Amino acid sequence: MTDHIVILGGGTGGAVLANDLADRLDAELEADEVRVTLVNDGPDHVYKPVWLYVPFGEREPADGRRPLDELVDDRIDLRIDRVTDIDTDSQRLRMRDKTSLSYDYLVLATGSTLAPDEIPGLAEGGHDYYSESGAETLREELLSFTEGHIVLSVIGTPHMCPAAPLEFVFMADDWFRKRGLREDVEITYTYPIQRVHGNPHIAEWARPIMDDRDINVETFFNAESVDPEANRLTSMEGTDIDYDLLVGIPPHRGVDLVEEAGLGDSGWVEVDQHTLEAENADNVYAIGDTADTGAPNAGSVAHYQAGVVGRRLASDIRGRPATATYEGKTLCFVETGMDSASFVEFDYENPPSPVPPSEKIHWAKLAYNESYWLTARGLL
Amino acid sequence: MTETDIxxxxxxxxxxxxxxxxxxxxxxxxxxxxxxxxxxxxxxxEQSLTDVEEWTNEAGNELLAVEEEDDHYAFYVEKA
Structure with a gap:
């Protein structure tokens, strides 16, 4: 009998896992004891961290996009298709073309989607750098922006890359200073809770930097609506902010399939935060943004979780107890300007402690972004 | 902390x-x-004990009651 592992989603988690399994299960793949299928609804793998740099003219969206068939090992069956239904009882996926695909093990790595329509006026009045098209449009706005009020509003969590909103305002501050425009540009940052970041240690580190650099802060600000004609952002708490350029971090959701399959709310799969096994179905794992673990929605998390699930699946396939667990490991570089950055490493038990920003760490971040393609190939 | 029938x-x-x-x-x-x-x-x-009250005050919603159960807290919040 051949065990069939199906990975749904070809982002960081899915690509890393596919290549991990190709290597780890080499003998079993060779002997036809197992086969691995990676399903993605498009031909490309997209490395989203590139988008942060697009509005500042530092990168192009194409820099973050490569064909999956160039990244994924030849021993993996790559299927470009869209899944329309997950039946966890019969362990079967229905595809868009009405065919079906059965699995013995399913790994959901479907990631985040943006839901700007949940906030009236946001799609019309706001810009973002959480999509290729959003980053490109924001670039056009930012490059011609010479005076006025930029408001970055974090609208709901979880969202991809929790550090990126801080990075954006730090970079914008530095970018306008270096161009001699900062005195004419006011920058305001809003956050839903009583501090500037969900993690209290990162918030405690970031707040003094924001104060030093004249970045206005509005906390307990949950955007309720945007009036694109009046250029006004209104919060649930009753605060209005007038803007000239609104950069919104839109509400995020997982894919509908997850909720329809009864695996979790809002597209996030309820999992054991250590084993990454779905709570509501057998033989189903989730990794990356899709897994509701409480860990950040970050590429490093998806990367480490893919390694854990790869080891657990190999144990399952070989009939051994699965002992590998995810302990919340997260690594993030945090840009603090156009040529300086900090770095944090933390897990479920050990909180982050950002290191002093330096140019070296900034270059380390850019170097990693270039070498990311080795990560996607399972080599780094 | 009170027993409530809300x-x-x-x-x-x-x-x-x-x-x-x-x-x-x-x-x-x-x-x-x-x-x-x-x-x-x-x-x-535990942080919810302060977080929830601070936010409801800020947003003008009303924290009607907080109950302490065996292993968790129950917060009743009315939207203004």
Missing amino acids: QPTETVDARGSACPGPLMDLIGKIRAVEPGDVVLLLSDN
Whole structure:
């Protein structure tokens, strides 16, 4: 009998896992004891961290996009298709073309989607750098922006890359200073809770930097609506902010399939935060943004979780107890300007402690972004 | 802490979520319900004791009651 592992989603988690399994299960793949299928609804793998740099003219969206068939090992069956239904009882996926695909093990790595329509006026009045098209449009706005009020509003969590909103305002501050425009540009940052970041240690580190650099802060600000004609952002708490350029971090959701399959709310799969096994179905794992673990929605998390699930699946396939667990490991570089950055490493038990920003760490971040393609190939 | 017979319109079970998960879950649910509706938040995070009250005060919603159960807290919040 051949065990069939199906990975749904070809982002960081899915690509890393596919290549991990190709290597780890080499003998079993060779002997036809197992086969691995990676399903993605498009031909490309997209490395989203590139988008942060697009509005500042530092990168192009194409820099973050490569064909999956160039990244994924030849021993993996790559299927470009869209899944329309997950039946966890019969362990079967229905595809868009009405065919079906059965699995013995399913790994959901479907990631985040943006839901700007949940906030009236946001799609019309706001810009973002959480999509290729959003980053490109924001670039056009930012490059011609010479005076006025930029408001970055974090609208709901979880969202991809929790550090990126801080990075954006730090970079914008530095970018306008270096161009001699900062005195004419006011920058305001809003956050839903009583501090500037969900993690209290990162918030405690970031707040003094924001104060030093004249970045206005509005906390307990949950955007309720945007009036694109009046250029006004209104919060649930009753605060209005007038803007000239609104950069919104839109509400995020997982894919509908997850909720329809009864695996979790809002597209996030309820999992054991250590084993990454779905709570509501057998033989189903989730990794990356899709897994509701409480860990950040970050590429490093998806990367480490893919390694854990790869080891657990190999144990399952070989009939051994699965002992590998995810302990919340997260690594993030945090840009603090156009040529300086900090770095944090933390897990479920050990909180982050950002290191002093330096140019070296900034270059380390850019170097990693270039070498990311080795990560996607399972080599780094 | 009081025993209450308030009937919530919606319940958010955020037990097991780390800070600020419970507060964000509450805010998300308050966003979705109608004025006058009551949301019951279940949280086992101690930080919720201060987070929830601070936010409800800030947003003008009313924290009707907080109950201490065996292994979690129950917050009843009415949307203004």
